[in-house]
Amino acid sequence: MxxxxxxxxxxxxxxxxxxxxxxxxxxxxxxxxxxxxxxxxxxxxxxxxxxxxxxxxxxxxxxxxxxAKTLNAAEQIGELLEVDLDREGLSLLDTTEEMGIGQTKIVRGHVLFAQANSLANTIVDADVALTGAAQIRFTAPVRVGERVLAKARVVKSKGRKKEVEIIMKTKRGLVFQGMFEVYCLDFNMAGKLQILKSTELQGGEE
Amino acid sequence: MxxxxxxxxxxxxxxxxxxxxxxxxxxxxxxxxxxxxxxxxxxxxxxxxxxxxxxxxxxxxxxxxxxAKTLNAAEQIGELLEVDLDREGLSLLDTTEEMGIGQTKIVRGHVLFAQANSLANTIVDADVALTGAAQIRFTAPVRVGERVLAKARVVKSKGRKKEVEIIMKTKRGLVFQGMFEVYCLDFNMAGKLQILKSTELQGGEE
DNA sequence: CTAATAATATGACCTAGTAATATTATAATT
DNA sequence: AATTATAATATTACTAGGTCATATTATTAG
The missing domain is CATH 1.10.10.10 (Winged helix-like DNA-binding domain superfamily/Winged helix DNA-binding domain)
Structure with missing residues (x-):
């Protein structure tokens, strides 16, 4: 037996x-x-x-x-709470273990950047938004599991170039500040720059 | 018919x-x-x-x-080609459709940032590396399908803080420049800051 | 009216199983 | 040595979600 x-x-x-x-x-x-x-x-x-x-x-x-959406496809990192085009916006991200660095429980910088960047690109009123530059600062580490609130504010708008300020907080305080320069294109312009998919014409935005 | x-x-x-x-x-x-x-x-x-x-x-x-690694956890965005700790490193990323913005064939900024950030964190010699700040510039849009080569160089090293310069290119030229401030911690230090998972003790790095 | 295409149907087969039950082999206990 | 328990194997009937080949029935364009 x-x-x-x-x-x-x-x-x-x-x-x-x-x-x-x-x-x-x-x-x-x-x-x-x-x-x-x-x-x-x-x-x-x-x-x-x-x-x-x-x-x-x-x-x-x-x-x-x-x-699969988490980081790669990821149209939008974080959940949009409020969008006031060309003025301000809010997004919320619940961080998960996969976003951590190796054996630490600290969320990867590029995850936070992705949330900031997608919010910055979303709140500008444009058919296609492209980030041109950014100055960012990770002011405190974010622990896996914490909820991150991102606040965006369009601070300057000069032709196609807009400046978006992003600050991100957890309940423990400020974790990220950044200034994003975003270039705004309409479909016409995007078409001229040959950056649209040939098979598609119109449809969504961001 | x-x-x-x-x-x-x-x-x-x-x-x-x-x-x-x-x-x-x-x-x-x-x-x-x-x-x-x-x-x-x-x-x-x-x-x-x-x-x-x-x-x-x-x-x-x-x-x-x-x-699964690429998408989700994304320990490392892009494939590491060469790492000379505290000196320089190279990584390569084959961009795919999912990385594009909506209907455009332009790769999302945060995908490139993620490649840069993970390379910057990898080439510093530390148990745990945290990005503190960055100034970045997207000098040209990257089209979906293009292969992006990232070159990292540690330009300054002052105690725990190291500065890493990243430039990224496609065959068509420069697409991204950035300067990353990376904070390097050893396990001891990380432990004191309570950023390690309680269940794990040692193992990998980054 | 006829030929072509689209849509639907039929029947035989396939893979990778579930589920219930029965049989055989082996090993431990009494 | 006989009994009992468990493991392994086998049998049979059934299932989903198909493939493949070959009809049959509509529809419609020329």
Missing amino acids: TEKTLTMLNRHRKMKEKIEENPFITDEELASFFEVSIHTIRADRKKIGIPEVRKRTKDVAVTLFGQ | TEKTLTMLNRHRKMKEKIEENPFITDEELASFFEVSIHTIRADRKKIGIPEVRKRTKDVAVTLFGQ
Whole structure:
């Protein structure tokens, strides 16, 4: 009893690892890996509550698909609370563990910059906004889990160039100050600069 | 002929979008959405070369699973090519469509900032590096698809504070210049500032 | 009217399973 | 040695979400 039980428990443990490192492995592959029948694998999975490959695959896909926005695609980092075009705006970001630096619980600078930058680009009234330059200062570290409120204010507007001041706070105080120079283009201008996708014509903004 | 062909082509176009925005939709759901039979959907998919849900789901999962680091946690934006601690470093970023601003083919400023920032934090010799401030300038827009080379150079080092100059180029020329003030902490110091995760002690760096 | 295309249908097959039940092998206890 | 428990394997029926090939029925343009 003991021996068999041991090999089984051992297999369970290894199986968990195996599936964790490659969630796309099928029962058949697991069966040949562990040199047991496919039925054993299925019984095992059921015991330890691991769903079938397709479920696992879909879970991975849905989770990552949902998170894919976090930094990369990220039309907007943080949630827009208020936008008064060419005047001011507010955005809120709930920081999460993934935004931390390695083993520290400090949020990466570029995450905060991204929130500031997207807010700066959003509050200007333009079809297309491009950041030209910025002077920024991280005045205090932000801890993972803290909620960051960004306040934007358009302080100067001179033709296409607008200056946006951003300050960001957590409940503990000021964490970021920055001045962004944003260039505002309309679709016409953007078209001339050949920066629009050829397939698209009009539609949204930012 | 023309009318039907048109509705079909129209359906094909919408179907592509539909599947792009939700790759997990089944033929059945598509059929009821477009109010055609499931067979039509399958014929359509075959014509335009879109695989079945499970294949799509798996593709999403595999792609994002592999890239999980890039997207989400984003320890490092861009690929490190060379690091000479406290002296200089190089990183390369292949820009993709998701990094673009809305309908333009211009890469978002904060994506470039993230590449610069992560390089600046990587080349300093410290257990934990925190960006304190930065003056940056986006000298030319980067088009989606372009490859961005970032060069970092430590120009000043005064106690914990180091200054890192970053310039970034595409094949078309300079696109970004920046000066980063980076604060370097060792684990001891980081511990005192209570910015380490309680569960972890040592391990990596940056 | 006819030929072409679109839409729908049918039937056989596939993968990677679930679920329930039965059988065989092995090992531990009494 | 016989009993009992567990592990492993097998069997059968069923499922979702398809593929693939081959019809059949509308619609419509020439």
